[in-house]
Amino acid sequence: MRFNIRHESERFLPEKDIQACGLFGVMNIKGERFGGERAIKAIVNMKARGNGLGGGYAVYGLYPEYRDYYALHIMYQNKNLEAKKEVDRFLSNNFDIVYDEEVPTNPEADVMYPPLVWRYFVSPKKRGESKRLSDDDYVVAKVMHINTSIDDAYVFSSGKDMGVFKGVGFPEDVADFFMLDELYKGYLWTVHSRFPTNTPGWWGGAHPFSILDWTVVHNGEISSYGTNRRFLEMHGYFCTLFTDTEVMAYAVDLLMRRQGLPIEVVSKIFAAPMWDIIDYMDEKKRKLYSTLRMVYSPLLINGPFTVIVAHHGEMFGITDRIRLRPITAGAKGDFVFLSSEESAIRAVSPKLDLVWTPRGGEPVVVRLNKKDHLISLKESI
Amino acid sequence: MKTFLLPEFTIERRDERCIRCRVCERQCSQEGHYYDEELDTMFHREEVCVGCQRCVVFCPTNALVVRPHPSEYRPNANWTREKLQDLKKQAETGGVILTGSGNDKPYRIYWDHLVLNASQVTNPSIDPLREPMELRTFLGRKPDMLDIEISDEDVEIKSDLYPNLMIETPIVFSAMSYGAISYTAFKSLAMAAKEFGTLFNTGEGGLPKDMREKYGSNAIVQVASGRFGVDPEYLNVSAAVEIKIGQGAKPGIGGHLPGEKVSVNISETRMIPEGTDALSPAPQHDIYSIEDLSMLIYALKEATNYEKPVSVKIAAVHNVAAIASGIVRAGADIVAIDGLRGGTGAAPKIIRDNVGIPIELALAAVDKRLRDEGIRNKCSILIAGGIRCSGDVIKAIALGADAVYIGSPALIAMGCTLCQKCYTGKCAWGICTQDPYLTKRLNPEIASRRLVNLLRGWSHEIKEMLGGMGINAIESLRGNRDHLRGVGLEEWELNVLGVKGAGE
Numbered sequence A: 001m002r003f004n005i006r007h008e009s010e011r012f013l014p015e016k017d018i019q020a021c022g023l024f025g026v027m028n029i030k031g032e033r034f035g036g037e038r039a040i041k042a043i044v045n046m047k048a049r050g051n052g053l054g055g056g057y058a059v060y061g062l063y064p065e066y067r068d069y070y071a072l073h074i075m076y077q078n079k080n081l082e083a084k085k086e087v088d089r090f091l092s093n094n095f096d097i098v099y100d101e102e103v104p105t106n107p108e109a110d111v112m113y114p115p116l117v118w119r120y121f122v123s124p125k126k127r128g129e130s131k132r133l134s135d136d137d138y139v140v141a142k143v144m145h146i147n148t149s150i151d152d153a154y155v156f157s158s159g160k161d162m163g164v165f166k167g168v169g170f171p172e173d174v175a176d177f178f179m180l181d182e183l184y185k186g187y188l189w190t191v192h193s194r195f196p197t198n199t200p201g202w203w204g205g206a207h208p209f210s211i212l213d214w215t216v217v218h219n220g221e222i223s224s225y226g227t228n229r230r231f232l233e234m235h236g237y238f239c240t241l242f243t244d245t246e247v248m249a250y251a252v253d254l255l256m257r258r259q260g261l262p263i264e265v266v267s268k269i270f271a272a273p274m275w276d277i278i279d280y281m282d283e284k285k286r287k288l289y290s291t292l293r294m295v296y297s298p299l300l301i302n303g304p305f306t307v308i309v310a311h312h313g314e315m316f317g318i319t320d321r322i323r324l325r326p327i328t329a330g331a332k333g334d335f336v337f338l339s340s341e342e343s344a345i346r347a348v349s350p351k352l353d354l355v356w357t358p359r360g361g362e363p364v365v366v367r368l369n370k371k372d373h374l375i376s377l378k379e380s381i
Numbered sequence B: 001m002k003t004f005l006l007p008e009f010t011i012e013r014r015d016e017r018c019i020r021c022r023v024c025e026r027q028c029s030q031e032g033h034y035y036d037e038e039l040d041t042m043f044h045r046e047e048v049c050v051g052c053q054r055c056v057v058f059c060p061t062n063a064l065v066v067r068p069h070p071s072e073y074r075p076n077a078n079w080t081r082e083k084l085q086d087l088k089k090q091a092e093t094g095g096v097i098l099t100g101s102g103n104d105k106p107y108r109i110y111w112d113h114l115v116l117n118a119s120q121v122t123n124p125s126i127d128p129l130r131e132p133m134e135l136r137t138f139l140g141r142k143p144d145m146l147d148i149e150i151s152d153e154d155v156e157i158k159s160d161l162y163p164n165l166m167i168e169t170p171i172v173f174s175a176m177s178y179g180a181i182s183y184t185a186f187k188s189l190a191m192a193a194k195e196f197g198t199l200f201n202t203g204e205g206g207l208p209k210d211m212r213e214k215y216g217s218n219a220i221v222q223v224a225s226g227r228f229g230v231d232p233e234y235l236n237v238s239a240a241v242e243i244k245i246g247q248g249a250k251p252g253i254g255g256h257l258p259g260e261k262v263s264v265n266i267s268e269t270r271m272i273p274e275g276t277d278a279l280s281p282a283p284q285h286d287i288y289s290i291e292d293l294s295m296l297i298y299a300l301k302e303a304t305n306y307e308k309p310v311s312v313k314i315a316a317v318h319n320v321a322a323i324a325s326g327i328v329r330a331g332a333d334i335v336a337i338d339g340l341r342g343g344t345g346a347a348p349k350i351i352r353d354n355v356g357i358p359i360e361l362a363l364a365a366v367d368k369r370l371r372d373e374g375i376r377n378k379c380s381i382l383i384a385g386g387i388r389c390s391g392d393v394i395k396a397i398a399l400g401a402d403a404v405y406i407g408s409p410a411l412i413a414m415g416c417t418l419c420q421k422c423y424t425g426k427c428a429w430g431i432c433t434q435d436p437y438l439t440k441r442l443n444p445e446i447a448s449r450r451l452v453n454l455l456r457g458w459s460h461e462i463k464e465m466l467g468g469m470g471i472n473a474i475e476s477l478r479g480n481r482d483h484l485r486g487v488g489l490e491e492w493e494l495n496v497l498g499v500k501g502a503g504e
Helices: A037-045 A081-094 A128-132 A135-149 A171-178 A225-234 A244-258 A263-270 A283-295 A342-348 A373-378 B023-027 B054-058 B081-093 B183-196 B209-218 B232-236 B264-270 B290-303 B320-329 B349-354 B359-372 B390-399 B408-414 B444-468 B491-497
Strands: A019-028 A055-060 A070-076 A095-102 A116-124 A153-157 A162-167 A188-196 A209-211 A214-220 A305-311 A314-319 A328-332 A335-339 A354-356 A364-367 B009-013 B033-036 B041-044 B064-068 B114-116 B137-139 B148-151 B154-157 B165-167 B171-173 B219-223 B240-244 B255-257 B278-280 B310-315 B334-338 B380-384 B403-406 B484-486
Touching: A019 A037, A019 A305, A019 A314, A019 A342, A037 A171, A037 A188, A037 A335, A037 A342, A055 A171, A055 A214, A055 A305, A070 A081, A070 A135, A070 A162, A081 A095, A081 A116, A081 A135, A081 A153, A116 A135, A135 A153, A153 A162, A162 A171, A171 A188, A188 A214, A188 A305, A209 A244, A214 A244, A225 A244, A225 B359, A244 A263, A244 A305, A263 A283, A263 A314, A283 B154, A314 A335, A328 A342, A328 A373, A335 A342, A335 A364, A354 A373, A364 A373, B009 B041, B023 B033, B023 B041, B023 B054, B054 B064, B114 B390, B137 B380, B171 B183, B171 B444, B183 B209, B183 B408, B183 B444, B209 B219, B219 B232, B232 B290, B240 B290, B240 B334, B290 B310, B290 B320, B310 B320, B320 B334, B320 B359, B334 B359, B359 B380, B359 B390, B359 B491, B390 B403, B390 B444, B390 B484, B403 B408, B408 B444, B484 B491
Parallel strands: B171 B403, B219 B240, B240 B310, B310 B334, B334 B380, B380 B403
Antiparallel strands: A019 A188, A019 A214, A019 A335, A055 A162, A055 A188, A070 A116, A070 A153, A095 A116, A209 A214, A214 A305, A305 A314, A314 A364, A328 A335, A328 A354, B009 B064, B033 B041, B114 B484, B137 B165, B148 B154, B255 B278
């Protein structure tokens, strides 16, 4: 992410990951916590959208007892204990570790090459130069260090009161491995089933992608990848995983976390309205949208995609501006759902109050204690 | 002195077809055809023929064929016919050999070694006839970030924005001055640019007063080393101002418009006495360093109240990337780079054929340098010199250009056949001449329609190619080298272009 890797020539960049996928997200807008059954059942319903090479979950409201501490989920590939020793050393030098333990797993689960997964609850121990960094930026820098400098160690997630569980296998097998239906509760779950077309899965490469409490699950192939990547590089984000999702995640971090733009504006950067529409807007809107397109044109996400982005208190889903990949929204009581397919929503909540298909580029924004998701209902097809 | 030169072209007249209408005689500006009344026969002088094909196109019975002269010296890979002829010409005159148009030597054309991507399965291609496909482009400096204030439903932009040019296709007409080309050709470019929603560049010869009101807003006005035609109104009616440092056809040297071409109108527009030579010095004499350039950039911004983007045009030379970076840091909003194959109305042949580097490599190097330095968004890159078709345009954009300048393609659309005799002022097509008998051949209404057709045709093709790649806005291809692959290139060339080889 934000570290410096200059390539002598872009010719040497590794090949990009191409994939198609199934997505699902569910949130209780009153903030009540619930188990993983809904997410698991829904993604099982969309089994054909994955091929068993990756599945994963992001859960918010996961560790209320440790809510003030950054929860690091770290995997050690091949159960490499040397890597763990090095990470432990690195963490104790840079953080106060409040508690740590192995993430409990089910050895009977049908997954390939499971790694060792450990969780740490930490608070930053800033010294010298790093005192100038915000806690968040400090954590980002340390996470990036682990991901790029320590072999066989990879940070699944690093936010507070949330966590990512992911791996190689069908999503229900990954859930079985981490025993998500038995052990955990959260008020917001997103899940991803992966269908990579050109790379074998590795545990770190499954979705959701996460930094701090931001998670992204994504379905699509971004044709503008090269343009997006080079713009992000100028802002200090260096793509190392070579997936489309990585680009989405960094763009979200840049625009939303660092720049503080709301989803409603960011969605108009990712999926900008057509010029034919902008040209007929009223003066003020025309100026706003023209300027957004002019300044952020390198962050227009082109090609087919659906993405569900989440962080604490908020989840949003959006498709590309000509809606080449599907998304459906639904609501029942305090539950709001986003899904690649309506059938998956119906599978967990057969009687919905509302179900709608948002227009291309029109975000569905779900917020705690608000009814913001209804705004997109007006724009639905 | 008896000339030892071989004729360049031969003229074949199929007499059985000739109806003695004498069109060829009237159309030829070199006096290559003549009629003998007594014999009722057309004759020709092939030694004056430049191969412009005007007579061939206008012969109503297709009686004429003009082609390279078949007489040859003893074949010699080292001493080619061209080398021998040039040498003999100099032995006879003792001068510098002049030429027009762009470099015609077989330097590698990188466009022809780059291939584009298309979507299959994982990503649907898009049909531009059924879905929106956007080519609108903005040229100028962009802020690093927008400062946006949000209150309830209302979103307001707080950042100061820089002036930008909006064009409907990423193609702009290259700098060709009034003086070098005829008023009719100049006006045709202006009319086409206005109609299509793009820009033309005045070159260094000023903008005629009668065109300012109507076409100023589509004009990039040049400020070159001769400062011809520069006054406050000229700067302020324009869309943008361009400081011309160099030209791809003749990097490092100035220009020379002979006094014979400086008619009343040209003298008024250029603000020099009628009949005097218009000499553009090699350097701008107030720019001997990058800080001097910065002062001129800001002088022009002051003069235009910071309402116009300022472009700086340079020739592509060896360390073009570092120079471009300096230009951006000096405050330019647009960097225009003119490559080895860029055209000219007149240049010493030895310079045109030997100085500068190919635009493809220059572009790739400049784009990479500006990105590495984190200043790519502070300017737009316009490239010139060597664009021949829409495929070249789209490859240029994938390599990192914001838009391209086209000069030769526009002239060819109006009739030019690249005979390379622009410097003689005898263009039979009425483009590169000031002779009223010749310039009236070019009707701006018709010539501008040809130009608009060219822009429309290329834009359609660009949309098709974009759609094939699964992209529906040109900005998503800009610098997206992932969509290019090299074929038949050396490793170092792929590295400089930042493009993988096909199959990699």
